[in-house]
Amino acid sequence: MTHLPLYQQLLDTCAALLLLLSFAMLSQRRVVTLVNLYAVQGAVLAAATLLLAWRTGEGHLYLSAALTLALKVAFLPWLLHRLIRRLEVYWDTEPLLNVSGTMLVGLVIVVFAFALAQPITLLASTATRSAVGIAVSVVLLAFLMMITRRKAMSQVIGFLSMENGVFFGAMSASYGMPMVVELGVALDVLVAVLVLGVFFFQIRERFESLDLHHLEALKEHD
């Protein structure tokens, strides 16, 4: 094995942590812990961005790191915690697929994602194979989490985690997206969470629960 420079080792560590956190989220049923894990994921992402900014010396990456820290570590977790308290959803019910099954599917997905990362890595000289592979894995694992959960709250966190994966992928493949796009995405996420928060209240008011299977009656055809 070749000797990697320090910053590369640190970056790979961050990537590994992200993947680990994704798996942790996949297996976690306590909603509060889920939000905390999301906040930690945000912190790792901010650290990776900072590392990259220091390495490349690009000013907008510092800004991006600061934005990540403010939004994903502080503001959104605070918002979600508040929502949890007010809606009183501390636990998700049993997922559609049990935890060990989900983990196995997740493993297969990671293998697939790494296979997928191969051609992308060849195209982008800046990225390491593991970083891109992990970014795709995070996106797909978050997607998997959205599929297997019943409560709307967990699905929103899955959605946010997916955005983390996209962000990490863009950063490791091409040193981040243009500033305008990054700001736009950040705003989108913020607005999405706010709107979904409103939806939660409406759903709970209507069905007295946040369990999404109540929405199944809305289909047209039997």
Next chain:
Amino acid sequence: MLLLGCVALLLGWAGIGFAGLLRPRSVFFTGRILFPLGALLGLALAALGAASLAGGGIERLVLPLGLPGLPMHLRLDPLSSVFLVLLGASSGGISLFAGGYFRAGEGTAPGLLCLQYHLFLASMGWVLIADDAYSFLVAWELMALSSYFLVVTQHRIPEIRRAGFLYLLMAHVGAICLLLCFGVMQGGSWLFTFHAMRAAHLSPGWASAAFLLALVGFGAKAGLVPLHVWLPEAHPAAPSPVSALMSGVMLKTAVYGMLRVGLDLLGRPVWWWGLVPLILGLFTIFYGVLFAAVQTDMKRLLAYSSVENIGIVFTGIGLTIVFAGSGMRVVAALALLATLYHCLNHAFMKSLLFLGTGSVLHATGERNLGRLGGLIHRMPWVAWLTLIGTLAIAGLPPLNGFVSEWLLLQSFLFADHLPHAFVNLLIPMGMALVALGAALAGYVMVKFYGVIFLGQPREASLAHAHDCGWLERIGLAWLALGCLALGLAPLQVIGALGAVTRQLIGAVVPQASAHWWLLAPVPGRPVSYGPVVFLTATLAVVLLTALLVRLTYRQRVRRAPAWDCGFGALTPRMQDTAEGFGQPIRHLFQSFFDIERELPAPADRAPRYRIAIRERIWKLLYEPLSGAVERLANAAARVQQGRISVYLLYSFATLLVLLAVALLS
């Protein structure tokens, strides 16, 4: 310049339509001002078309309208000119009639009706001058939509809404076929102007596919069996001027499209293509006239008669293609002439008849033939003018229906010269079917006219029937005049249509006779027809007979009650009914009909006799088809589970599959 004039007139129609929205509730404004104005524009359009036809030239125009990079191509050539004349001249009469016909309180408000009506007219004109697939299809769809709204004018009645839906459905099935047809005809150039399609070289297989798609697409609009099912539903549902316009003019735009694609855009046709419209057309004639004979609703009867006439027209198209594909140009020109002539004729006579039924409907509120009768005494104008249309459509000389059917039969006689074995023996048999169709059409028209206008009124309420107003009279008279003119001046009409046969076939029908009054279009055969001579002779015989009868029997006329077989109380309800008149046909061709009878029991105190005749085609074709579509739709509906997880899973699986495809390729 003529083309610009046409565009201006079409825009004028659209403008009149929108002007109707200024005072949407005013019957006077729309009926006495806008509709007559529209009729004037129609006559102007006919004049422009006639001028272009006389010139025989081709004009092109590119308007920078529509989608960016897709300007609108327009073209005026002899073929479109003929149909512009047809549209303008017959719509002139129909619009005048409509001005007096539409009243307040009939479903859609008059102003809105005026908009739909004039947009319908303008889109039909636009179809005729379109020179690229985009503007053609846009106009085609506008035509379908505006006529749909006109059909459902009385939208509060569920049957009418159902009829409208059926019409819209068939229109869309046809439009999809046309879309595919144009897609095939661009031949890989991805240019959708008709000019590019003429230049495209299609392989024989693709060309045949395009032809058959066009046949289905235009056949659905024209009412070719088995795609005719919307006609007998939509025509009775629509207000009479709209029925007249749809039957008289709109069906002809489909004929125009068929000629445009089959003889112009696809280049030289393959001879066997013609066999398909020929066989379908012959079957349509027979089928249409049989069903017309057993109808008891007067507008339904006319709708089936339209089906029959479309059969005649498609038979003509089929013959034209067979002859043209076999290199027999002059005979092909003769068949094309018969086709075009019949289109013109049918536009006038069928509009006239539909408008006549409209007047009867307004005067009596009754469409059922069993409750009409004796109206010639109450409504002499309508009755006498309708008589002209009735005689014309029955194919009696010296009126126009005879000329075109005669020409068609003449062109059939040349089929034995075809260089294809068996076909040259079988096609002349089609002539027998055309002749049978013509005879049965006469039978149908006797029933139509006799039951409505002759005899005694079958209901007491018919005593209050009133004749139509003056605008309606002018409209009816204009159309009747058209029938007379087309019947009495066939030479002039054929001379004018020569420009079209020269354009599409490259040949004209020579006039073998030196006399201006004698029509002898068949080269090398001693057949001729002199309508003026015929009319003069007929009139002379009738007048002479009347004179003789008068002279012989004057002062010796004795009036006495009719012998009633000793039964006594004769009532008008004992006249022959529509059912009774059609009974022999119903009996002879029983296997064609899906008959449902309700016969009273012998001891029944209040006996009721009911008979319902449906088309077998519903059970044989459409019901299995709609069942299959429904099953397929239900199977597809299973995708909708209502669970967010499942929907997410769909996206997830799609994403994975796409990524895998990207990975493997």
